[in-house]
Amino acid sequence: MAKIKKKGTSGQARNFITRTQAVRKLQISLPDFRRLCIFKGIYPREPRNKKKVSKSSTPSTTFYYTKDIQYLLHEPVLRKFREHKAFAKKLSRALGRGDVSTAARLEKTAKPSITLDHIVKERYPTFVDALRDLDDALSMLFLFANLPSTSTVAPKTISLCERLCLEFEHYLIASHSLRKSFLSIKGIYYQATIQGQDILWLVPYKFAQKVTGDVDFRIMGTFVEFYATLLGFVNFRLYTSIGLVYPPKFDRKSDDSGGELGAFTLEGRGVGGTLASTAQTNGSAENNIATISSSKQQKQLESIAERIASLPTPSSMESEHDPESANMGATPPSPGKPLTELVPVDTIDTFEPPIAADADVLDQPDLTADDGLAHLFASFTFYLSRETPRQPLEFLLRSFGCKRLGWDSVLGDGAFTNNEADPSITHQVVDRPPLPPTSLPPLPEAGAEDEISSTSVRPGSRIPGRIYVQPQWIWDCVNAGKLLRPDLYAPGAILPPHLSPWVKLGEREYDPTAPLAGQEREGEEEDADSEESDEDVGGDGDEGGGKTAPRIDKVNGKAIPGKIAHVDVEVGEGMDIAGSEPSEDGEEKDEYHDEEWEGFDDDAESESESEAEASRSQYQRELEAEAAGLPFSSVAVGPQDTADAKKKSREDARKKAARKRREEEEELERAKMMMSRKKRKLLDKMLYSNRKKDEEAETLRRKRRKIERNGGVK
Incomplete structure (x- = not known):
């Protein structure tokens, strides 16, 4: 007889373990268990069948893999948790006895770290793995760097996060790794490319943050503790990869004055181990990182040249067999020559094109593709007004080559100049509308004691030769990869739409950057004008013998609400007609046979009538011109005739577009009759989704058309 299996010893019941069992097995508290799982990257799992996994009558809600919990048994951090628990008992016992000196000594010497x-x-076994997981780390650290210090968020944690974030920004500035940025409601998105990995993170705005009580900062603090360690490792690797010393020098006094990025001084390590200061303050000497890297390359080329020169040349090898050419050996060139001159031409690897003419050719990476983008603002000197956000603008401008950046002294330390009237300033970023001359303060008299200083400029005034732009110009230039027209971003101007650089527009979606005429379908503007005219005439729909009703598109016999169209109501419409009742078996007549005869074309009749009316009016004008003794071309056309002609052309275009759409729908219905039922249903779904996209795009185009006619946003 086979042995009976005991319940809960195999299968899913053995592969999963509940949270209570895991805490009891590790012999730690629940907060320490959560903290340990965050450090190790272990998360709850969802089994396929909770009833089979649960070993108790009460269904459990949180499960973990049993192997993950067994893996935690040998974690060194677990021993530290137990040591900290013993330390907390000793500290509480000393405080309970009133022995303050013993408690202070334990706090100073016996506290486990x-x-x-x-x-x-x-x-993260490899550095690329760490870069792939850097998105959440940067977003969390930048969030805590902008939080106020409270009882739940320690000032030491905030300063650590701020220092790590500024060090990472300095690397992006030095390596020109920043690619795109976007202003959103949540904050500012940045994207950088580091060693082929795209990293996207979010930075909140510099507002006064209000810390609420419904957020568990203990769990978030655990994530911050791990992410701070991770970013410290990443910063060290990134700095050393470009020849910089980590950590950079930090000036506490400058940071207290609001220097932020200017409080750090980068140092580059030369070839011989010497340190070269590369302070990235505004107006200082240029960065010598490129010089250091070029010296490294020169040293490597010289060593390679010496090794190649020591190798036997083809001429010397031939001289061993040919005595006549023994005295014709080539002298080794000097090591200072380029590598292409040192190596013989026949020994250099050449990449031949593929043999087949239609074969695929892979594009090779170009290291100089982003040189123009990296130095986009290198030739400009910017000045930031007091109302502009200094921190993101400074980071963005310096990441794309700007070396001279000034602002008012109230914004903090580290500016290239605090003089707004400096003649070297080429661009000034302003975020307030121009003020009328009547609202400006009066100028002081000539003999007044408080004269205008050389560093002040009258509010609202403009310095000749300087370009004034709004902050959005910088973001749009970065995302576009080129310098845009600054007159579109002048102070007080209506700004172009600021779009996300990561959204790719589809075929039927509305593009706010493209002109409206290129996106409209044929006859769309005329339809919109006719709808607006109908709305202006009256909202009850009784005028003109018609009313506004939704157009019903029938797809495979189903009614789908479409766009609003103008429907004429004739006398007797809606009444029962003899012979229209369903047949005896309860089935209605085939829709195809009902629509087989469409009658005469009303549009053709209306067109013929309009043409006849136009010919009669033209003949009448010719008779009047002949009676007056004037040529017909010189007869003035009245405003009513011009309006009638425009209206007639608009109606003709609308009717032509409606006829074309009706023909396309009929052609589609005939094609659907030849399809199978499965394909026809699939086509109906596709048509329905396309119709929804077209309606959304048409709504946005209608709004834009109204805005352009009204002369802009009010």
Whole structure:
């Protein structure tokens, strides 16, 4: 007889473990268990069948893999948690006895410290893995760097996050790795490309943050503790990869004055181990990182040249067999020559094109493709007005080559100049509308004691030769990869739409950057004008013998609401007609046979009548011109005739577009009759989704048309 299996010893019941069982097995508290799982990257799992997994009558809600919990049993951080628990007992016992000196000594010497270096190395075996997981880390650290210090968020944590974020921004500035940025409601999105990995993170605006009580900052603080360790490792690797010393020098005094990026001084390590200061303050010497890298390349080329020169040349190898050419050996060139002159031409690897003419050719990466984008603002000197956001503008401008950046002294330390009237300033970023001359303060008299200083400019005034733009111009130039027209972003001007650089517009979607005429369908403007005219005439729909009703598109016998169209109501419409009742078996007549005879074309009759009316009016004008002794071409056309002609052309275009659409719909219905039922249903779904997209795009185009006719946004 086979042995009976005991319940809960195999299958899913053995592969999963509940949270209560995991806490009891690890012998730690629930907060420590959560903290340990965040450090190790272990998350709850959802089994396929909770009833089979649960070993109790009460269904559990949180499950973990049993192997993950067994993996935590050998974690060194678990031992630190137990040591910290013993330390907390000793500290509470000393405080309970009133022994303050013993408590202070325990706090200073016996408090265990937790290091997460080994966990970072375990979770990210390669540096590329760490870069792929850097999005959430940067977003969390930038969030905590902008939070106010409270009882739940320690000032030490905020300063650590701010320092790590500024160090990462300095690397992006030095390596020109920033690619795109976008202003959204949540904050400012940035995207950088580091070693082929695209990293996207979110930075909140510099507003006064209000910390609410419904957020568990203990869990978020655990994430921040791990992410801070991760970003420290990443910053060290990034700095050393471009020849910089980590950590950079930090000036506490400049940081207290609001220097932020200007409070750091970068140092580059030369070839011989010497340090070269590369302070990235505004107006200082140029960055010598490129010089250091070029010296490294020169040293490597010289060593390669020496090795190649020591190798036997083809001429010397031939001289061993040919005595006549023994005295014709080539002298080795000097090491200072380029590598292409040192290596013989026949020994250099050449990449031949593929043999087949229609074969695929892979595009090779071009290292100089982004040189123009990296130095987009290199030749300009910017001045930031007091109302503009200094931190994102400084980071963005310096990331794309700007070396001279000034602002008012109230915005903080580290500016190239605080003089707004400096003649070297080429662009000024302004975020307020121009003021009328009557609202400006009066100028002081000539003999007044408080004369205008050389560093002040009258509010609302403009300095000749300087370009004034709004902050959006910088973001749009960065996303476009080129300098845009600054007159479109002048102070007080209606700005172009600021679109996300990561959204790719589809075929039927509305593009706000493209002209409206290129996106409209044929006859769309005329339809919109006729609808607006109908709305202006009256909203009850009784005028003109018609009313506004929704157009019903029938697809495969189903009614789908379409666009609003003008429907004429004739006398007797809506009444029962003899012979229209359904047949005896309860089925209606075939829709195809009902629509087989469409009658005479009303549009053709109306067109013929309008043409006849136009010919009669033209003949009448010719008779009047002949009686007056004037040529017909010189007869003035009245405004009513011009309006009638425009209206007639608009009606003709609308009717032509409606006829074309009706023909396309009929052609589609005939094609659907030849399809199978499955394909016809699939086509109906596609048509329905396309119709929804067209309606949304048409609504946006209608709004834009009204705005353009009214002369802009009010």
